[in-house]
Amino acid sequence: MEKIATREAYGKALVKLGAQNPQVVVLDADLSKSTKTNNFQKVYPERFFNMGIAEQNMIGTAAGFAIAGKIPFASTFAVFATGRAFEQIRNSIAYSRLNVKIAATHAGLTVGEDGASHQAILDISLMRSLPDMTVLVPCDGVEAEQAVFAAAAMDGPVYIRLGRSAVPILHAGGDRFAIGKGEELRQGADVSLLACGIMVAEALKAAEELEAEGVSARVLNIASIKPLDVETIVKAARETGAIVTAEEHSIIGGLGSAVAEVLAEHCPVPMERVGIKDVFGESGKPQELLDKYGLTAKDIKAAAYRVIKKK
Amino acid sequence: MEQMIGESELHTTARQIRRDIITMLLEAGSGHPGGSLSAVEILTYLYFREMKVDPADPQWPGRDRFILSKGHAGPALFSVLAERGFFPREELLTFRKIDSRLQGHPDMRKTPGVEMSTGSLGQGFSVANGIALAGKLDKKDYRVFLMLGDGEIEEGQVWEASMAAAHYKLDNLTAFLDHNGLQIDGPVTEVMSPEPVADKFKAFGWEVVKIDGHSFPEIRQAIDHAKKTQGKPTMIIAETVKGRGVSFMENEAGWHGAAPNREQAEKALAELV
CATH class of the missing domain: 3.40.50.970 (Thiamin diphosphate (ThDP)-binding fold, Pyr/PP domains)
Known part of the structure; x- marks a missing residue:
């Protein structure tokens, strides 16, 4: 790729x-x-x-x-x-x-x-x-x-x-991008994986592996954190009943928090946040850091299983 | 568009602006009289003699720009803008009140004629640089005027901006330092001395002029000098008196951010005739 x-x-x-x-x-x-x-x-x-x-x-x-x-x-x-x-x-x-x-x-x-x-x-x-x-x-x-x-x-x-x-590169060219709109990259019914930035590719990878194991995961690319596509997020919560967010950012205040705010007000469902767990990072190779701080497809997959269990 | 008035009329206007400042602060019950009163002559000269502005079209692209980086002197700016016709003078009495267009510190989105929202010290300087740089880039002949407080220049951003203005040779930028010597906690030389200010700005690459900031002829000469200066920005260090014009407010740090009560306001207005 x-x-x-x-x-x-x-x-x-x-x-x-x-x-x-x-x-x-x-x-x-x-x-x-x-x-x-x-x-x-x-x-x-x-x-x-x-x-x-x-x-x-x-x-x-x-x-x-x-x-x-x-x-x-x-x-x-x-x-x-x-x-x-x-x-x-x-x-x-x-x-x-x-x-x-x-x-x-x-x-x-x-x-x-x-x-x-x-x-x-x-x-x-x-x-x-x-x-x-x-x-x-x-x-x-x-x-x-x-x-x-x-x-x-x-x-x-x-x-x-x-x-x-x-x-x-996950996208072809064209004028698809719109501020305030989420993008469904993959359909799914059991759980929704909402990601931004570099974690979108990881979410897609996680969804593929989940599918091989019989779990149908929807993947949403949330590039517009603000304004947030409330409609698409609530729809995902209603239709799949479980949400995982994934971001290369603290779990405090970022995509995970933004989605949690929407779910709490509009459609409370079990949720897991994949992100940096309120700690600072350190020196290392990018992939080593992603592995150590839990920002990989494997982490998203594990979160998906945890959240599905809570449904 | 340009409003030219003589020096005696400038004095009359300045007195009226001082009266308005006192009246609006009394009505508001809070605000900053000291640093508003020290800036009156400079603001009066700029808006009534120097700057090309159009009160009927505040956003006219050819206008000269003024940034009040020491935003707490908003009462002085608001009074001048009202006197100059940007909005009705009666509106001054809404200062600091709910739903007013006249906020505690200037808000460009609310008040006609306010170029930039200020209040957090040091920030207006960089904004003035940006407007001056854009003027250079577009080969526009508008000039940018900036007012800083002498306490304000304790902010690090001021020196970042000073360096940049000289680096980019912003001779279309003229800054006034309202050198009244006092800040909230006392004399600037005691709180965190920025002295020697003239040497500092010279060392940063500025043309530096020192004047009596309450003298219209000196303000005029300094601006004329700045307009003739090429290749660098000019800092006009204006020696001023905090609280100028009201005997009991002059040179008193306590009047930085306290409004007069009715009795004090009446006493002040009795002096401003």
Whole structure:
């Protein structure tokens, strides 16, 4: 299966978007080679602004560009974008409802060897709690590109969560992606596996193995964490009676929490959350970390069996 | 579109704005008189003499931009905007009240003429940089004006933004430092001294001018100097008096964030005639 990191897709998408829309400007905080905004810089140097290692100022400057009618994309590692500059995002972007796109890379444990200081495991939680913020977590390169174009097409703040490691391409091209819509990747009746980002491929793998063992698992790709596709989630809960969420993020505040909120209010059914269990990560190879912290198809499968038992 | 008035009229306007500040704070029962009163001449000069703005079309793309990074001086900005015709003066009495367009700190989504929502210190500076950078990119001739407090520059973001403004040679950006010397807990030099401020901004690559921030001719000269300065932003260090114009509020840190009661307000208004 062909693989590409969502950050790679982001860099390429920016170049395409820059050609279509002269209002697009890109800001980075000395990580342009890693976030892949250097792709844009090479083609449109006059519209690229390196803000140095100063994330708070980068976010505020992006807000100023938006006031002046530009469509700024601001990029750095997710841990710094959403943590270091959180209050700037809150007050200068979200509260003012400015048209800034924060595209943050190196999210989750798959940052790998750099270790816990660089692994964003709370970013979805932080961004999801901000009024007026749209939160997108694409699962592959195709969806990452579509998320970039969808973000640019809407007026308002958007957070796009991107990864460092290459992940399988699950989608064909086309204009499928829509903010606020979940995507059914696989039908199923016994349990629903709701995943985002790199965990979507793992959920599909888990569903295949479950099928071989006689369990029919539905797989939903929830790339739009906010707004959330409540209808599709409630339908899955009603029709399958058991839910597993899977995310490369803390089980507190991310996809699992968002889905739990929907289920508690609209259709309480047994649920399990696969994610980082309220701990920090560590250095290691991405796959070693995913294995150690329980973020694999095997973990999703085990959670599926546990939750089915509770039905 | 441009409203030109003479210096004596500027003084009259400034006095009216001070009266409005006192009245709206009395009515609100809370707010920040000290740092509002210290900024009055600068704001009055900008909106009545310098800036190209259109109260009938606050979002006019060609407008000059003003960012009040020290957002707690909102009463001064609101009074000036009302006086300039952006919204009715009677609305000042709704300041800080439920459903009002005049929030405790400026909100760009609610108040006509407010360029950016501020209140969390240091943040307006970066936003001003972004607007100035966009102006350069689009070859627009609008100018960006910024006001910082001297307590505010204790924020780290201020120095990130200072570095960036000089790095990108933002000569279309003119900043005022409302150097009134006091912050909530006392004199800035005692709480966390940012001095020497002129040397710091010079070292960061800025053109630096020092003026009496209550003198209209000095404000005018400093802005003219900034407009002639090429290749770098200008910081106008405006020596001001916190609480200026109300004898018992002047140079008193206690009047940073306390509203006058009726008796105090009447005394203040009696001085502002």
